[in-house]
Amino acid sequence: MNFINLLKIALRAIANNKFRSFLSMLGIIIGVAAVIIMMAIGQGSKESVRKEISKQGTNVINIRPGADMRGGVRQDPSAMQTLKMSDYEAIYNEKKFITHVSPEVNSSGQAIYGANNTNASIYGESIDYFDIKQWNIEQGDCFTEEDIKKSAKVCVVGTTIVSELFPDGQDPVGKTIRFKSIPFRVVGVLKSKGYNSWGMDQDNVIIAPYTTVMKRILAQTYFSSFICSAITEEMTDDAINELTEILRRQHKLKEGDDNDFQIRSQQEMMETMSSTMDTITVILVVAAAFSLLVAGIGIMNIMLVSVTERTKEIGLRMSVGARGIDISNQFLIESIMISITGGLLGIIVGWLGTLICSSFGLPTAIPAWSIIVSFIVCTIIGIGFGYFPARKAASLDPIEAIRYE
Amino acid sequence: MSEKERKVVIELKDVRRDFQVGSEVVHALRGVSFKIYEGEFVTIMGTSGSGKSTLLNQLGCLDTPTKGEYFLDGTPVRKMSKSQRAKLRNRKIGFVFQNYNLLPKTTAVENVELPLMYNSKYNAKQRREAAIKALQDVGLGDRLEHKSNQMSGGQMQRVAIARALVNNPAVILADEATGNLDTRTSFEMLVLFQKLHAEGRTIIFVTHNPDIAQYSSRNIMLRDGKIREDTQNYNILSAKEALDALPVNQDD
Ligand SMILES: Nc1ncnc2c1ncn2[C@@H]1O[C@H](COP(=O)(O)OP(=O)(O)OP(=O)(O)O)[C@@H](O)[C@H]1O
Ligand SMILES: [Mg+2]
Numbered sequence: 138m139n140f141i142n143l144l145k146i147a148l149r150a151i152a153n154n155k156f157r158s159f160l161s162m163l164g165i166i167i168g169v170a171a172v173i174i175m176m177a178i179g180q181g182s183k184e185s186v187r188k189e190i191s192k193q194g195t196n197v198i199n200i201r202p203g204a205d206m207r208g209g210v211r212q213d214p215s216a217m218q219t220l221k222m223s224d225y226e227a228i229y230n231e232k233k234f235i236t237h238v239s240p241e242v243n244s245s246g247q248a249i250y251g252a253n254n255t256n257a258s259i260y261g262e263s264i265d266y267f268d269i270k271q272w273n274i275e276q277g278d279c280f281t282e283e284d285i286k287k288s289a290k291v292c293v294v295g296t297t298i299v300s301e302l303f304p305d306g307q308d309p310v311g312k313t314i315r316f317k318s319i320p321f322r323v324v325g326v327l328k329s330k331g332y333n334s335w336g337m338d339q340d341n342v343i344i345a346p347y348t349t350v351m352k353r354i355l356a357q358t359y360f361s362s363f364i365c366s367a368i369t370e371e372m373t374d375d376a377i378n379e380l381t382e383i384l385r386r387q388h389k390l391k392e393g394d395d396n397d398f399q400i401r402s403q404q405e406m407m408e409t410m411s412s413t414m415d416t417i418t419v420i421l422v423v424a425a426a427f428s429l430l431v432a433g434i435g436i437m438n439i440m441l442v443s444v445t446e447r448t449k450e451i452g453l454r455m456s457v458g459a460r461g462i463d464i465s466n467q468f469l470i471e472s473i474m475i476s477i478t479g480g481l482l483g484i485i486v487g488w489l490g491t492l493i494c495s496s497f498g499l500p501t502a503i504p505a506w507s508i509i510v511s512f513i514v515c516t517i518i519g520i521g522f523g524y525f526p527a528r529k530a531a532s533l534d535p536i537e538a539i540r541y542e
Numbered sequence: 543m544s545e546k547e548r549k550v551v552i553e554l555k556d557v558r559r560d561f562q563v564g565s566e567v568v569h570a571l572r573g574v575s576f577k578i579y580e581g582e583f584v585t586i587m588g589t590s591g592s593g594k595s596t597l598l599n600q601l602g603c604l605d606t607p608t609k610g611e612y613f614l615d616g617t618p619v620r621k622m623s624k625s626q627r628a629k630l631r632n633r634k635i636g637f638v639f640q641n642y643n644l645l646p647k648t649t650a651v652e653n654v655e656l657p658l659m660y661n662s663k664y665n666a667k668q669r670r671e672a673a674i675k676a677l678q679d680v681g682l683g684d685r686l687e688h689k690s691n692q693m694s695g696g697q698m699q700r701v702a703i704a705r706a707l708v709n710n711p712a713v714i715l716a717d718e719a720t721g722n723l724d725t726r727t728s729f730e731m732l733v734l735f736q737k738l739h740a741e742g743r744t745i746i747f748v749t750h751n752p753d754i755a756q757y758s759s760r761n762i763m764l765r766d767g768k769i770r771e772d773t774q775n776y777n778i779l780s781a782k783e784a785l786d787a788l789p790v791n792q793d794d
Binding site for chain 2: 139142149153449450452453454455456457458459460461462463535536539
């Protein structure tokens with residue numbers, strides 16, 4: 138029997154049992170939609186994280202104190218105090234592959250102006266920080282080298298701080314705000330950056346000379362990190378080598394000693410993030426894929442019922458000349474049709490679901506291959522779970538089948 | 543016409559069919575031999591359990607003999623594969639069943655098209671034309687698009703006969719084709735079979751009703767899986783006359 142006839146027969150069989158066919162499709166619809174939505178969310182988050190990180194500059198390098206913690210061993214708190222002023226000076230003086238370097242310290246607490254207050258983070262940085270982050274001052278000026286030298290109580294603020302502390306639209310430049318009771322004179326306002334992909338408000342910051350934060354707020358002599366920028370993205374590896382060399386020498390590490398600091402490039406962070414995201418996506422998709430397996434079993438069940446119900450029809454078809462293969466093809470096509478139709482509907486539902494998710498602010502992106510994969514998986518389910526019922530139909534004895542009541 | 547000139551459509555040589563039922567063996571056919579020539583209208587009679595259906599299943603290539611040979615249109619059937627037999631059923635045999643066996647929720651024309659669906663020599667158009675012609679032959683030219691559940695028993699049986707005719711088979715096999723019909727409708731079917739007989743078709747008709755033998759050209763009696771009698775009928779009655787003689791609407 139030719140393919141078009143088989144399709145017609147399958148269509149009719151499905152149409153004769155619309156509701157039942159729909160129910161067995163439902164499993165596939167839900168499964169495929171779940172897979173598509175999970176993949177879209179996984180892919181979307183990955184892309185948005187990537188975008189976020191590359192927005193920070195792909196030539197950026199971070200240095201943190203303490204050995205590489207990936208072994209999971211707890212470290213002595215003193216191990217976290219290895220980045221010193223002398224390290225900064227050494228990097229600053231010797232840098233070749235690095236254009237800018239800024240030591241970093243930070244703290245969080247309450248900022249107050251007049252009757253208004255807000256919780257904010259204060260970051261102690263050098264002037265280089267603004268170049269590394271490619272972050273411009275929109276209003277007023279940056280603090281100066283002179284301010285750093287004198288640990289001056291000056292700062293630049295993000296736009297969220299401005300709107301929280303100066304709700305009536307006053308010009309914040311020249312005003313004195315208090316952070317943890319210490320007065321800071323606002324010298325500039327940063328250009329707004331908005332939220333990052335972790336949902337953190339990047340404008341809720343106060344940036345002050347690192348010397349000021351270290352001495353006047355934290356009273357400590359070590360830094361919490363360094364941030365640097367390589368000359369170009371391609372020179373990142375050279376820059377990392379250079380930094381490693383300087384720091385090992387500074388820290389008097391012998392050959393064979395582990396580093397007591399970690400250097401991470403933005404690229405590396407991006408890769409770590411992506412691979413974490415990939416793992417999460419895989420877990421989500423595998424969970425969703427199990428529902429497809431269950432759906433396949435549902436189809437098999439329905440097809441077995443259908444074969445039993447239509448035993449007489451099978452006997453009749455055989456008696457007028459249908460071969461076993463014609464009968465098995467008939468049922469196979471029917472199950473493939475149910476699963477593919479379910480798959481297509483699932484793709485549509487998944488797509489709508491994805492739209493709904495993104496309207497709630499979740500980052501989503503449907504990868505084209507997820508649609509292709511869903512389609513192929515549905516076909517395989519149709520064949521795989523339709524095969525056994527189809528074989529059962531084909532192996533019926535025509536005489537017994539036609540007598541079946 | 544002398545015996546030798548006539549074409550043999552069916553030839554059975556000592557056909558036996560045993561069924562294993564638990565530890566017992568049932569001998570449904572115990573050595574049946576006969577020839578059926580083209581254009582014969584043969585009735586097969588016998589008591590219940592005498593092996594009529596088993597014999598017809600053999601003739602219809604739905605089953606194979608345990609022993610003995612069966613030639614259909616000169617082709618030996620016993621050693622054929624399942625799908626070869628399916629093809630033979632498709633091309634050479636038309637089956638009419640007691641309970642019609644139409645596809646549910648399907649129109650008359652589609653039911654009749656069914657055998658041709660399994661014949662790649664027919665395209666959709668040829669299939670439909672052949673089906674319409676067969677339905678016209680059984681007097682249902684005006685019921686083409688009626689669904690099987692919208693028809694009377696007699697009409698359904700006509701559709702089944704049309705389906706048996708549509709592939710222009712070497713032989714039409716009917717197993718109690720009038721068993722479910724009232725007297726009047728049974729005679730209508732007989733008229734139809736006689737008409738097909740007159741057109742030169744070969745018909746084998748299994749029945750319980752001894753009267754029907756009078757309307758066929760030959761009668762084979764079975765008992766216990768053996769042929770007990772095989773008689774030619776030289777005085778074939780006309781079913782048409784019998785039908786006309788029946789009182790009209792006697793049940794009302
Ligand atoms: N599939 C089978 N398995 C076992 N025994 C069978 C099978 N088919 C038929 N028989 C046996 O073979 C014998 C002949 O059966 P068959 O159906 O041919 O009788 P029949 O002449 O058609 O009877 P009826 O007039 O009641 O239809 C019976 O004894 C029956 O029990
Ligand atoms: Mg019988």
